[in-house]
Amino acid sequence: MRRFGREFPRGTVLFREGDPGGDMYVVNRGKVSISARVGAVEKVLSTLGQGEFLGEMSILNGAPRSATATCVEDCLLLVVDARTFETMVRASSEIAVRMIKKMAGRLAEADRQIENLLLRDARARVVHFVSGEASRHPDALLAFSPEELASRLDVDVKQAADVLRTLERSGLLVGSEGAWTVPDPDRLRHFLDLLQLDSRPGTHQ
DSSP: OTTTEEEEOTTOEEEOTTOOOOEEEEEEESOEEEEEEETTEEEEEEEEOTTOEESHHHHHHOOOOSSEEEESSOEEEEEEEHHHHHHHHHHOHHHHHHHHHHHHHHHHHHHHHHHHHTOSOHHHHHHHHHHHHHHHOTTSOBOOOHHHHHHHHTOOHHHHHHHHHHHHHTTSSEEETTEEEOSOHHHHHHHHHHHHHHTSTTTTO
């Protein structure tokens, strides 16, 4: 920490999409959002917290940054340059295996995001996301807001807020922004199935 630790205030842009990459970062404290431009809109792809790392792909493949990283809270990060990163991976098979597992998880998450965006109905996109979060983190409080859902799922803020209120009224979602729980994940998945069925072409004919 003494050698590589650096503090970054909230709002700091660590790197921008298209920048050359020479460092990777490990989050020790705070949160960092990862976003990319889709057309004229900046979309938040994920938010990384303690123990997560970012920026490693530009070191591994020498390509420009594929996304923008922004501190959404005051952060304490480990900043590791390419030479140090290579030394760490060569010296520790555990680090290499952890990174492979993490990158495999990110590929799976990208597949889930693509699957979500293929859903035609905005309500189904929100419910699909909530259901997926509940499945992946069954014992954790789920943290998301209408604004975050709108940015990630290509829906507007009002649509996202309306769906969350509907889920609350139905007892499918309990809590408040930043501290949600899903009491019955199976019931929520059934609700999602009904939404997807309802949104298929010809359903209302």
